[in-house]
Amino acid sequence: xxxxxxxxxxxxxxxxxxxxxxxxxxxxxxxxxxxxxxxxxxxxxxxxxxxxxxxxxxxxxxxxxxxxxxxxxxxxxxxxxxxxxxxxxxxxxxxxxxxxxxxxxxxxxxxxxxxxxxxxxxxxxxxxxxxxxxxxxxxxxxxxxxxxxxxxxxxxxxxxxxxxxxxxxxxxxxxxxxxxxxxxxxxxxxx
Numbered sequence: 001x002x003x004x005x006x007x008x009x010x011x012x013x014x015x016x017x018x019x020x021x022x023x024x025x026x027x028x029x030x031x032x033x034x035x036x037x038x039x040x041x042x043x044x045x046x047x048x049x050x051x052x053x054x055x056x057x058x059x060x061x062x063x064x065x066x067x068x069x070x071x072x073x074x075x076x077x078x079x080x081x082x083x084x085x086x087x088x089x090x091x092x093x094x095x096x097x098x099x100x101x102x103x104x105x106x107x108x109x110x111x112x113x114x115x116x117x118x119x120x121x122x123x124x125x126x127x128x129x130x131x132x133x134x135x136x137x138x139x140x141x142x143x144x145x146x147x148x149x150x151x152x153x154x155x156x157x158x159x160x161x162x163x164x165x166x167x168x169x170x171x172x173x174x175x176x177x178x179x180x181x182x183x184x185x186x187x188x189x190x191x
Contacts, residue, residue, distance in 0.1 A: 001025040004045065004053040006032050011052035012187045013064045013156045017149060019185035021075040065096050065153060072149040080149045088143060092150055095135065095142060099153035103128045107161055132158075133172050140179050147183070155180040156187055 003018060005011040005027050018025050030036045030051050038049045046053040046062040054061045054070070061070050072081035082088040102122045109116045110125035123131075132142075132154060141147045142154060158168075158177045167174050180186060 002028050002055045004028045004030050004037075004042065004051050004055075006030045006051055007188070008032075009051050010064060013152065014052035014054060014067045016156065016185060016187035017064075017068045017071050017080075017152050020080060020147075020149075020152060020183075021071050021078040023071065023075060063100075064156075065100050068149040068152055069093075069096060080147070080152075082143075082148075092143070092148060095150040096153055098131070099150070099157060103132065103154065103157050107157055111161070111164055129168075129170055129173060133170065136172060136176060140176070151180065152187075159187060 001018075001023060003011065003014055003025050005015060006029065009030075009032065011030075015027075030042070032051075036042060037046075037051055042053070043049055045055060045060050048062060050062065052062065052064060052067060054067050056070075056074070059070070061067050069081070072078070076083075082092050105120070105122045106116055106125040106128040108114075109120075116122065116124040122128075135142050137144070139145060142150045155176065158173055159180060161168065162174075162177055
């Protein structure tokens, strides 16, 4: 497998997932300043011209949620996703999509000081945080003691927020981020 990657990008999420899976993979560095993500060669891998992108044999996967879903299913021994027939599968899929359809854009609005309007299609960040606090329940992770790919996706957004804004006023989410940051394979940014 090859991960098209820049450490100062959202590709860090896909790398975190690969590491949680204990997958063997090669990093293909992409220099964003040189616009290597816009070359014809790269656009054949990811037509959006964005990273991350993952190549696994003939499979080409882009978007972090798709990469995480793919890897969790490819590496069942890592136990990062409910089985296809498991009752938790629906909630897991919903949280995976929620991470980028609601939580991420609402956090972006909050970071930029932009009011989230109903026409945008996503909720405001305060509401999104309340949803995640409810989903965490009393467990350390979204599925209690079980760390899943949903924690990679949801958790990465809160890790980014902490990097950009520092700690939040929400102790439950801050404790969740602390637990995620203590994982051996946790997302690494920069450098």
